[in-house]
Amino acid sequence: MKLHLFRNVLPRYFHNKTRLPELDFTKPISDRLRKTSMKEQTYANTNNDDDDESLLKVSLRGQCLFGLYPIEIALKTKHRQFYQLFLSNTSNENRPIIQNIQQLAENLSIPIKYTSTNTLDRLSFDRPHQGVCLDCSPIPTQDIEQTIGIKTTSNKISLDLCLVKIHDPMNLGGIIRTSHFFGIDRIILTRGTCQPSPVASKASSGALELMPIYTCNDLNAYLTSLHKENNTALICAAHQGNTSLRTFRLEDVKKKFSTTNLQRIIVLIGNEHEGISEEIVKMCHYSVCIQPNSDSEISSLNASVACGLFMYHISAQM
The missing domain is CATH 3.30.1330.30 (Ribosomal protein L30/S12)
Incomplete structure (x- = not known):
């Protein structure tokens, strides 16, 4: 009962006359700032100075x-x-x-x-x-489904990364930083993946500002359209993949597409909890896994770490 009454008398953080913008942060306000804001509101009536530094202004x-x-x-x-x-x-x-x-x-x-x-x-x-x-x-983004038929300007095979339901903006930032480091051409964010927010940009050390970012609202439809073009290799990072990343060779991929002139490779990475749905896995040409040590009691890696291993292994062969 006392706790209920105490909550009722606490001042609210948001001022009634000011609407702060909605930002894509996983934690809207720290405990320290909440306490600071409450103290300032408590003593607001005793301070007549017009403080331009006030959060409410x-x-x-x-x-x-x-x-x-x-x-x-x-x-x-x-x-x-x-x-x-x-x-x-x-x-x-x-x-x-x-x-x-x-x-x-x-x-x-x-x-x-x-x-x-x-x-x-x-x-x-x-x-x-x-x-x-x-x-x-x-940061501006483009709809990848409106760019069907991406052509490379040289003989270089483009390497894209498709993120499937990556929820943590810190993971997203780390992945984007790694992608830029290894020369990935495009980042594709599927529905359910967190937005490229300021938190993600900070975690990427600014690499978010350098990478072409695309969105994909219907991954199934997009992959179907790529199959029709028959010039894009789809590589899925799966927990139970039928190929180990250690033995995966890009030369085998090139041979598979030799008659159709391979132009793009897209690596699909899911989050460490759900992975990628079986339906999407079946639509990919390759299902590749990172095998743990035989004594490991951890069955999966952080999505950002797994992405780094994939990007290094594939980009090194390109």
């Missing part, structure tokens, strides 16, 4: 991108629309990367606001912002 037009490398690369690639740059008023402006971010923002005529670390903590929802946040539009 911070308004974002888009998403809050945070972290040095994601913001620097975003400003360089210019794939997003930019609204305002927030910099810590206690940061070391002599750092080359901070100076570069400032210069890029000025060249793009982006308003710059110097603010407290506490405000940056709130803008990034207590994520590691490294003294800089950027109000910007979401």
